[in-house]
Amino acid sequence: MPVYGVGVVRGLRMHPVLADNLLAAAVAVFLLAGAAVRGGELGDRPGAFGLVLAAVGAAPLLVRRRFPIGSLLAVTALMGAFYLCGFRATLGQPGILIAAYTVWARYPASKAWPSSALAMAAYEATMIAGGASHPVGDSVIALLQASATILIGHSAHVRANRLRATAERADRAEREIELEAQQAVA
Template sequence: MPSLAKPIQALRARPLLVDCLIAAASAALLGLGAAPHGGAFGDPAPVGVVLLAVLVAAPLVVRRRYPIAVLLTSVVIMTVYTSLGYRATLGEPAAFIAAYTVWARYPPAKAVAPTVAWVVLFELGLVLGDVPSFVVDTTRLLAQCAGTIIVGRLGYLRADRMVERAVRAEREIRLEAEQAVAEERIRIAHELHDVVSHHISVISVQANLARYVFESSPDTARTALDTITGTTTEALDELRRLLGVLRPPRYELREYRPQPGLADLPALVARVREAGLTVKTRTTGEPRRLPPGQQLCTYRIAQEALTNVLKHAGEACAELTLEYGADELVLRVRNSASEGTPPPNPAGQGLIGMRERARMYGGQIEMGPVGSGGFAIELTLPYLPQERAR
């Protein structure tokens, strides 16, 4: 048995060769078993009839690609052969192999129709050929047909289980890969936290030292500043290394640009106006220079709010207000009503993202319908302690 493993494996790797061998064997049985009406095995038959019998098996070469077409073609040729009064004394393997392929490839709903056509055409051939053993041939056909359907159905179920098993295995591999990536990202996040914390602590200590001895010991202050410079360089190198690990494998390098801030709001408003939305802007209070993170938070929320107006109320007018208070920055984006267009869903992904951004910087965001069908979003972002002192 072990000696047959390699040849069997080689044949499985060449399905077309297997089908050619099956077609050749079926053609040999049909050709050798061709007999005239009322004849028996070994009785001579015209060459044309033998060729017609061989032709019944020829479509089996492409049975995997066109199962139903192969079955119907073989049965039609066999019907012509039988209706001319000739018999296949060694059996009719081509039709059964083709029927098995249909039932092994398709569910019953799709395999029943060609099988019924096979039986009907076979019976038609028996009637036209005036076969003396009509009842015997019909009974044999139905028994063989039932066996073919059972075997083919078992093959279909087995293939279906194999596909399901392969899909499950692929899903498990993908989940394992995702889990490994998540664990690696957590490890990198911890490492990133340790690197940043260490270097920031060193920078803070040295900066306090430099400020303390700035006038009394300039050399010590200069040494502290040199240490800050070196530590900053090391921190940036470590961050680049860790972020390089997090970059996707096929990430295309592109030009890096600074993140947008409050100074970019006029450009954002201009783009929205070019898209067809009427936007009014207003700024109150004394503008402050906020940290980049807070500026980015405010910009992104304004961007999302104006985008929502474009999407959900494109014919409305919008008003964007920036209010610099004593302790907090307030951003308001309000739009008028637009007929026939519902307000955005507060549970939508964009609005959820706004809440997350606001919460990240200790802010609050309120949103909902106002006036007669309009919608408003209001962000309240408290200043950092050092900003409040200014």
């Protein structure tokens, strides 16, 4: 029995630009679905400007592989503008989590911390300034989500480095074997 999902995942890995376009589109739809007015609940639509601002919040994910830190900061700025304009993301902000994951998966902790700390501080500040209805609960949820994102992203970074080191050792061993074979023939 064929497994169709495996082919899709393989195809998306071979076409990262397509994968990022689909991811940004999915996040935009998610943000549109959850956009609400301040103090509102799911379904309390924010109007055209709020919907456009919500959807644009996913745009930086289009360049997350090329500019991970810039993407995280741009997503954070757009999210902050969304909150400061009096809107609320009732379903959450997956764009910032995806951008933060990309930073942590790409860079060592020493380079990933500053942009992540700035993003978290900006989230907290704009959430409170935007008049969050449950600031303590939202802060706790954000901290838990950020912690999980950091752990998963950092794990991916460590794993990639280990795989890279293993591949380099295998290449080095192969070159040494070829050199020994050439010396034996000579």
